[in-house]
Every structure is written in structure tokens, then in C-alpha cells.
Amino acid sequence: MVQPQPKVQPQPVKARGWWRRNWIGLLALVPLLALVVVVRWETVYWYAWQSQPHIPVNVARQQWVTFAGAQLRLAEFGPQESVVNSSNKPIALPAGVTVWKAVLEFKAPDQGSVAGCEISLEDNQNRLYGRGADELRNVRGQSAFITCAKPSEQASSEYSTTVLFLTPAGVKPVAVQIRWKLQFPRYLRLSVGG
Secondary structure, three states: OOOOOOOOOOOOOOOOOHHHHHHHHHHHHHHHHHHHHHHOHHHHHHHHHHOOOOEEEEEOOOOOEEEOOEEEEEEEEEEOOOOEEOOOOEOOOOOOEEEEEEEEEEEOOOHHHHOOOEEEEEEOOOOEEEOOOHHHOOEOOOOOOOOOOOOOOOOOOEEEEEEEEEEEOOOOEEEEEEEOHHHOOEEEEEEOOO
């Protein structure tokens, strides 16, 4: 008697993995990315290097420097002992802070070249402090928008700007930085030392 042959079950076909299905496309990406970098190098360079401040132009205190179409210098720098508001009353500052005063002098016939600057204070640990502390918002004689451009009521192209910075006590300032995005990767680093 003939015995029935058992049915052979076909083995399930193992699906190929993602890497095996896409290896040709992945290999094609390498020269494609290299081509994009070569063709668009100027754009890559701009975003990676020129859009950030990398190269400081170091200037000694009281020394004039020509930058961004203007001459400027850090005329004064030091701690500000008392700060008064627009009513000539002392402003109560929190304990453990120091107010620093920087006076910048400009000779800028072309006001468009100095507009849009950012002014900050650098300490000896490379930390930056902006000039927009809430505690100093109502200081007498301070504009809400301190810039490198002259005040609109000023006729002369020679003028000065006073900037106040608020830092924790014990911070040791080393420079006032002035940055214009259109001048990157260069920026001004005005030393506060004597």
C-alpha cells in the first residue's frame, strides 16, 4: 500500500531588512551630498562661519578704532555707585548685584552703517551680559533702545552713548563687545582695562 506523502510546508520567505532594500540609494547619497557642498559652498560657509561672531577686533581703552564705517572708542568704564530713576529718586537694586557704566564715543557721519548694533559686557569667564536688565529700565537719562546710532535730536555726527550693565557681585569685566550682524565674523572687543 502506498503511503500518502506528507505535504511539504513552504518555508516563509524572510523579508529583506531596510538596509538591504535601500543600500543603492544610500550609496548614491554620498556623491550627491558632496556635490551639494561643492556647488553651495558659499551658502554653507555663510551659515557656518560668517553668521556668527568669531574674530574679535581687540581695542585698548580710550583708543579710537574705525569699524563699520565709523570711529568709536570706550571713553569711560567703571562701577556705577548710585542709580536714579526719572524722578531723581534712587532705584532699589537687589542685593548681590553690581551696576557697570560704559561711555562709548562715536564719530559716525553715516548713521546707517552703525545702526543695529548689539552691546554687551564680557567677563573674565567669557560670559556675556546684555544691557537690557529689568532693574535698569527706568534709569534717568537712559533710552529704552540704546544703540550705536546718534539720538534723533542730535545734529552732530560726534556723540556719546552711556550704557549700564547689571551683573552679579564679584564679576570681573574685561571688555565691552559691540556686534553688527552685517560685519560678522568680525566684532569689536573694547578692553575695559586701563
